[in-house]
Amino acid sequence: MVGVVTCGEDISSSEHAISLATPRPMVAVAVGIHPHRAASCDGAALSRLRELAKERTVVAIGEIGLDFSGRSAPRDLQAHAFRSQLDLAAELDLPVVVHVRDAGAEARALVASAAVVRGQVHCYSEGPEAVAEWASLGFHLSFAGTLTFERSDRLRQALRRVPEERLLFETDAPYLAPSPHRGRRNEPAFIVATVAAAARERACDAAGLAERSVANARALFGTRIAV
Template sequence: MENKYKIFDTHAHYDDEAFDEDREEVFKELKKSGVIGILNCASSYRSIEITDKLTKENDFIFGALGIHPENADEHNREVKDKIIELIKNNDKIIAIGEIGLDYYWDENPEKEVQKKVFREYMKLAEEFNMPVVIHDRDAHQDTLEILKEFPNVKGIVHCFSGSKEFAQECIKLGYYIGIGGVVTFKNAKKLIEVVKNIPLDRIVVETDCPYLSPEPNRGKRNKSDYIQYIIERIAIIKEIEPIEVNLAVNDNFKRLINKFI
C-alpha cells in the first residue's frame, strides 16, 4: 500500500489469535506502509500479558491494559494486581482499557457486574492519572453516568456507536471519539452525522483489528494500514484534505497521552 500517511492506530488487538500465524510478518508490512504507532488494547486476562510482551518486542506498539465488559467475570483482585504490576514496570503501557459496558449480548455478565468492574478500572485510571479506552455497546446512558462519576479521567470512546448528541456529551467530559471502519459502510448514516457534527480536534482513528475492516476490505481481516480508508472517508465528510485529517487525528492522540510518550 502506498505510504502517503503517517498512521497511528489508537485501537487494535494484535494479541488476537487471528494473527498467530503471521504476526511478525504483518508488523514488518505495517511499518513499510506508513504505520508509525499502534495502541494494542487488552480485553481479557489472557491478553494482558500478551499485550505487555508485544510492547516490549516492538518499538512502535504501545499498550492499554484492562478487562473488556464481555469478560467482566474474569476480574478479581489478582487480575487487578497483575495490571498494576505491569503498569509500574513498563513505561509503554499508556492507557487503561478496553473497559466499559456491553449490553448487546444476552450471555454477557450481569449489568451490575459490568458496572462494578468498569468503576474499578476508572478508579485505577484516576489513581495512575492515565487515559482510558472505553467500550460502549447499547449502554450509552449507563456509560455516560459512570464517565461523569470520574471527572478527572479522560480518554477515548472507542468504536463510537451513539448519536451526535451523545458524542457531544462525551466531548464535554473531555473525551475523544474513536472512528473506525464502520464510517466507510453504506449504512453508516448515524456515524457520518456524528463525524460531520463534532470538531476534528476531538476525533481519533482506529481499526479494532482484526475486526471491522473498512470498505473496500469489509469482511477481510483488518489491519492498521487500512486506516487510510477511514482518514479518506472522514476527509470527504468534513470536506477537507485527507492529509489535514491525518495530521489532526495524530495530534489529538498525542495530546491525550502526551505525558506517556
C-alpha cells in the same frame, strides 16, 4: 504508519500485548478487562492490572466499559469492573479506552461519577446527539471502519459534529475492515480508507486530517505515539 495502540481484554491478553510492545517502539499498550470478561475482574486481577499499568509500554487502561447488547457479562458485574478500572486509571493518572455498546447513558453516568477526566470512546457507535455529551466529559471519539458502511448515516452525522481536537481513528482489527476491504481480516494499514471517508464527510484534506488525529492521539496517550 507512525504508531499503534493495542488493547488487552483481560489479564493474559494484556500481558501478551506488553510482551509484543516491549521490543517494538511503535507499539503502545492499553491494559484492561473488557466488559465481556467482567466476571474475572476480582481483587487479584485488579492488583495485577495495577502492576501491569506501570510497565513503560502502557499508555492507558482499556478496553473497559459497558456492553448491553445482550452478548456480554451480567450488567452488575460489568458496572463493577468498569467502575473499579476507572478508579484505577484515576489513581495512576492514565487515560481510558472505553468500549460502549447500547449503554451510552449508563457509561457516561459512571464516567461522570469517577475522577477520570480523559479517555477515548473506541469504535464510536452512538448517534450525533451523544457527541457533545462525551466531549463535555473530556473524551475523544474514535471512528472505525463502520464509518465507511452504507448503512452508517447516523455515524457520519456524528462524525461531522466532533470537534477537530477530539477526533481519533482506529481499525479495531481484526474486525470491521473498512470499505473497500470489507469482509477481509482488518489490519492497521486499512486505516487510510477510514480517514479518507472521514475527510470526504468533513470536506477537508485527508492528509491534514490524518496528521491532526495523530496529534490528538499524542495529546491523549503521550509521546510513545511517535510522529
